[in-house]
Amino acid sequence: MNSFVIVQDIFRLTCYISCMGNQFDKPAHAADDWTIDQRWSDYTADEHKVWDTLYERLMQVLPGRAAPEFLNGLTALKLDRGGIPNFEEMSDELEALTGWRVVAVPGLVPDDVFFDHLANCRFPAGNFIRKPDQLDYIQEPDVFHDVFGHVPMLTDPVFANYMKAYGEGGLRSLRHASLKNLAALYWYTVEFGLIKTDQGLRIYGAGIVSSPAESVFSLEDESPNRIGFELERLMRTDYRIDDFQQTYFVIDSYDQLFRSTVDTDFAPLYADMHGKFDHKPEDILPSDTLLHRGTQAYADRGGRFAA
Ligand code: HBI
Ligand code: FE
16 A cells, blocks of 8 residues: 555645634535535546545455444445445435435535534535545545545434534534634544444544555554543644544543533633643643553654655
């Protein structure tokens, strides 16, 4: 596997943060809530083939590594039948399971719009797909990352409730200068989360499951820390946007995730955090539940920039 594959999705995600808080212009063809028509029938055979190629790559590594809820979600939504999914058809299946729908957007949307969609059980997904020569590198999250990475987990009722709660929390957070801390929670759970199962650790984070190399690295490499989930700890922790994570946080259950989000009063936390991070990505704290003390060998030899 070439090393660019390793970073493909990491790069795709960097813009989440660099665009955060920025105002950007809504394209003329988008509705007030930034949704657009998916125009499914306009996808070319080559575009469907890009999806299939990426899908096949991931299926080499995800069985036995991805969370059962993710793998079940793929089949429940018939994402395994080939080609870019039709959002309307997929949403009808998804809505019957958890009440969620997938709506098409042109790319990144402003934070308030993003949170409002989540709070109303709509997942905004880019409708475009990367070009065949960009399989390993793309700037903005495309339909493959957004749908393959995020949507299968939305078939799990508890995880789906967490996403809704996150959106509601996001709308409330707009009154505080706290987006950075709330974004860290999204990053370390929705994008890069691991979960404990009776069979061992499994991946549920969309940023991991859409990257073949990080799927292996996050679970099996000696380099990164693996630390038990603790909401406030995560929100105080900086993260890598340009390379594999130096720390992965591990939940016991989706219920733990959901409960900790709805049972926490975020306002005093935001006030205390001042929109800043207290911990570096690789830090280990005395209060941590340490599952694996990372060697940080990968990061220390220069990460993806290593010779
Ligand atoms: N827009 N399309 C899209 N996808 C996202 O994940 C996204 C976004 N806008 C803002 C945003 N994420 C951030 O506010 C969160 O990741 C915190
Ligand atoms: Fe994502």
